[in-house]
Amino acid sequence: MKRLLLLRHAKTVPAGPEIEDHERELLPRGRDDAHAMGRYMQAQRYIPDLILSSTSRRTVQTADLVMAELSGANRIDFEEVLYLAEPRTLHAAIRGAPDKVAALLIVGHNPGMEQLATLLAREPVKRKERDRFDLIEEKFPTGALAVLDFDVPRWRDIRQGQGALIDFVRPRDL
Numbered sequence: 001m002k003r004l005l006l007l008r009h010a011k012t013v014p015a016g017p018e019i020e021d022h023e024r025e026l027l028p029r030g031r032d033d034a035h036a037m038g039r040y041m042q043a044q045r046y047i048p049d050l051i052l053s054s055t056s057r058r059t060v061q062t063a064d065l066v067m068a069e070l071s072g073a074n075r076i077d078f079e080e081v082l083y084l085a086e087p088r089t090l091h092a093a094i095r096g097a098p099d100k101v102a103a104l105l106i107v108g109h110n111p112g113m114e115q116l117a118t119l120l121a122r123e124p125v126k127r128k129e130r131d132r133f134d135l136i137e138e139k140f141p142t143g144a145l146a147v148l149d150f151d152v153p154r155w156r157d158i159r160q161g162q163g164a165l166i167d168f169v170r171p172r173d174l
Helices: 026-042 056-070 087-093 110-119 127-137
Strands: 002-008 050-053 076-078 104-109 144-151 164-169
Touching: 002 076, 002 110, 026 144, 026 164, 050 056, 056 076, 056 104, 056 144, 087 104, 087 110, 110 127, 110 164, 127 164
Parallel strands: 002 104, 050 076, 050 104
Antiparallel strands: 002 144, 144 164
C-alpha cells in the first residue's frame, strides 16, 4: 500500500511585474494555513516518509511550515523540475520515489496538482469519495490537500485511475 499526499502551496503575494514568480512568498494567511494543514495532517496521521517540493519560495515555505507540525517527517527534497510541473512530470517524480517510502508528500502548484489528483483518482466508489472528487474538480485552492491510497507495492506501479481518494481538505475546512 502506498499513500500519496498532494499539497498545493499556501496563499501567496499576488503576481506582478515587480517580483519574479519563482520568488513569490506566502502571505500571513498562507503561513497560518500551512501550519493548520500540518496540524491536520498530524492529527490524521498523514505523516510522509518523504516530501518532494518545488523549489519556488512559496512551496519551500509551505513545505517547511507543514513539516514543522509533523512528528516523524524529516526529509524534504527540493526539485527544480517540480516548479509549475505538469501532471506527467509530477507522475514521473512519484514513480521514481524509493519503494521503502510508504507515504509521499508532493508540494507543488496548480494546475498540475489538481489535474494529477483527478487523473490518479479512481472512479469514486462511495458517496464521500464522489463528494471529494467533485470538490477537487470544482477547485483545488491554495493550501488544499488531496490524499490518495494505492494498493500497489512500488511507486512505479501507480497508474491513472487507481487511487482511492480518501481525503480532500481545504484550509477553510479546518
